[in-house]
Amino acid sequence: MIGPFIRYLAYLPANLAFVLAAYVLSPLLAGLSLLTGPRLPGVLQWFSTLDANLDGGVAQGVAGYRAGLRGWRLWWQRTCWICRNPAHGWQSELLGMPSESSVIVRQRLSETPKNQWYVMETAKGVRFFCFKRDQPLFGGFYLKIWIGWVNKSYDGRNHHYAFQIGPRRA
Template sequence: MDVLLKALQVVPLSVWAIVLAPLLLALVLEILPVPLLFPAFAATDMVFSNVVAVVLVNWWAPLFAVNTKYSDRGVEKTGYKLPAWLRWFDTFDADLDQGVRDGSIAGTSTYWNRVKWLNRNSAYGFSYWAIGTVFIPQAWRVIRYEETAEQLTFIAVSKDGHFNVHVTRFGLRFKLGWKAWNYYDKLTGQWQSQPWGPEWRAPFVFSISLA
């Protein structure tokens, strides 16, 4: 905990202002429709994941990893995860060694492999716990779903204004809103029956990447 406090103390006030101002504004103005709040959440998420997490936290957080039980999709698992007070920086649906197991992370140092994993999924827990939303399957409907070998289109909205756009075009993948796509069973056209992570929540996402 002392390490965290020291890290927080060296962060300039201007950085915290940049990080927190959009989120506080969004909370104060929550009477506005959710789509109008999206830019504030996107700005907060980008700064928190790229500045706060990568620069200030991810490189030392694995020092506090503990072997613990966790749940995903209704399956009980055990692995090394960050403690509860660091859950904004942890991957809510996987342990710190998942990257090594699936081949996305390579290296001889367990510690640095875990740092790489946190950087690869930077502030994953923040998008889930802090700016994600409770996912109620009955409140969501899919407006459009089309998938071919070359492209994908998935658009869904909820009754309270949350939305998810997951589109692949021209070799790029666009993911915007709250990740309802990860709850969608494309084989049955229905929502999955188990929560993603420990609770029924859909993380926030604002991402453009190579498909």
């Protein structure tokens, strides 16, 4: 099981660089989207999500995302969407693990505290893992911790690399 951890740590610097670039470029990318539409052109879409366009928060019913916005408000909403899902395309396409014929070989779930641990294997026998924890904090907030590769494939092709630690509202 050491191999997947070493691979994960080896990818970490690239992941942090991609995420930082997504944050820095998010205002420019959102501005470009006002000219090109809600899906960024070509590889620029890798700075956002592959399974949704920049208006994905509206379609998914995410609190605070509204339909029908224009101008600065639309630009701000799209900037926020990129920052909410920074570099998911890079994390899937470059750092991800193929989902075709991958299987879960071990799974451990607990409710208190809410923990999820998965060990998965690609069709070629390469193992990878996913750890998720929702740590309750206060006032309806919790600390969301995702490390490894997400246990489900959002884009239908890859399990994307995950390094997400941050507060969320319950």
